[in-house]
Amino acid sequence: MDSFSDLGFARVDTSREARQGAPEAIVAEGKTPEEISAIATALLEAGSGSVLVTRADKAAREAVLALGDDAVEDERARLAWIARGVPEAKGLVTIVSGGTSDGPVVREAQVRAELLGTEVIVHRDAGVAGLHRLEPALPDLKRADCVVVVAGWDAALASVVGGIVAAPVIAVPTSTGYGAAFGGVSALLAMLTSCAAGVAVVNIDDGFGAGTIAARIARQSAK
Secondary structure: OOOOEEOOOOEEOOOHHHHHOOOOOEEOOOOOHHHHHHHHHHHHHOOOOEEEEEOOOHHHHHHHHOOOOOEEEEOOOOEEEEEOOOOOOOOEEEEEEOOHHHHHHHHHHHHHHHHOOOEEEEEOOOOHHHHHHHHHHHHHHHOOOEEEEEEOOOOOHHHHHHOOOOOOEEEEEOOOOOHHHHHHHHHHHHHHOOOOOOEEEOOOOOHHHHHHHHHHHHHHHHO
């Protein structure tokens, strides 16, 4: 029987890791530092291998850091996490991004995938405005069990990579770009209408979702 911890303000799914191989994560937006601390504590006490807090401002990150010396934060990516029982790494996820501005989303995908037990290699700033910059990433893209492409603006990088690699490609549109980018909507639509088969798309700026899916695919492939 699946279980949860009822904190009154939250019902924490403490059996998700056993059920799905990926523990529940905490979205900090809309939660107080005290609520974040209580949810994280409930997960850790239930034996969660890791706790990841996303969209975490300074107060939220400090609440996680106060839980133990093993807590880690990434200010730019708005993340805080504790890793106490990460599975042995299986499979390879290669992440490639269009530009430096995509860095926070790349980092979110990387941390999540690593916490779920995969090897992750990251190649940054390899967008189509200078396509030759993609060349150093090709060996790691071609040997990956799953690829994550993070890009904003016209998001053409997802189609380029999708036409090269054999592994599944998880495309992550980001909210980078000037006015007509519509906060990532243009990138989202471009990725959804990609002419490259084998490209799946997650929500705008959803590094967490991409990291989760990529890790599951990579670990299954490694078996």
